Amino acid sequence: MRKxxxxxxxxxxxxxxxxxxxxxxxQRMGVSRQSVTKWETxxxxxxxxRLVELADTLGVSLDYLLRDQADAPEGPxxxxxxxxxxSLPEERGEKTTTPAQPASAAxxxxxLAAGVxxxxxxxxxxxxxxIYSELFPVQLVDGRGGVHTGxxxxxxxxxxxxxxxxxxxxxxxxxxxxxxCLRRGRS
Numbered sequence: 001m002r003k004x005x006x007x008x009x010x011x012x013x014x015x016x017x018x019x020x021x022x023x024x025x026x027q028r029m030g031v032s033r034q035s036v037t038k039w040e041t042x043x044x045x046x047x048x049x050r051l052v053e054l055a056d057t058l059g060v061s062l063d064y065l066l067r068d069q070a071d072a073p074e075g076p077x078x079x080x081x082x083x084x085x086x087s088l089p090e091e092r093g094e095k096t097t098t099p100a101q102p103a104s105a106a107x108x109x110x111x112l113a114a115g116v117x118x119x120x121x122x123x124x125x126x127x128x129x130x131i132y133s134e135l136f137p138v139q140l141v142d143g144r145g146g147v148h149t150g151x152x153x154x155x156x157x158x159x160x161x162x163x164x165x166x167x168x169x170x171x172x173x174x175x176x177x178x179x180x181c182l183r184r185g186r187s
Contacts, residue, residue, distance in 0.1 A: 008042040010065055014058045015040075028057050030105030108181050115177030122170025129154065129164060 015025050015036075022040070026033040029050065038044040039054075046054055055062050133154030140148040140157045148156050155164045 007065055008040050012040040014060055112181040115174045118170050119174025122167045125167030
């Protein structure tokens with residue numbers, strides 16, 4: 001393998017050496033096949049978190065992917081297979097650090113599920129209050145002569161403002177978490 005390959009060429013060469021299709025690599029990375037195609041053609045590059053995950057998935061070091069002088073891996077790395085002794089930084093006297101792990105696809109799915117659950121709990125609370133306001137209608141007149149009916153009248157009459165605002169906050173937080181997970185999943 002040539003030492004002067006660019007990042008995109010190294011990604012493609014390593015993927016092929018492992019016998020992976022673009023689709024298979026995309027599934028392992030939790031990205032679209034189009035993202036892998038763009039990485040391999042040089043139209044875009046993975047962000048730092050994805051780059052760390054890509055190096056792990058391909059069984060190579062970040063040095064190999066990013067530096068011109070980094071040695072190419074010998075052969076396909078099997079999942080769970082130990083790296084050759086000569087490539088271990090500890091044995092070369094180099095310091096090693098453990099980078100912060102990027103949010104994996106599984107973690108994004110868990111966060112997405114948590115967001116959906118928060119939304120559903122909040123929406124269920126609001127729906128329950130609305131149903132009760134329809135079953136037990138109230139007409140509340142405040143000190144300034146304002147008349148409150150419907151859901152807000154029910155909330156005021158039953159003194160469940162804290163519950164109402166908590167349910168509304170759960171809906172908003174759930175939507176925000178879902179939106180964040182979906183946006184991060186596309187990048």
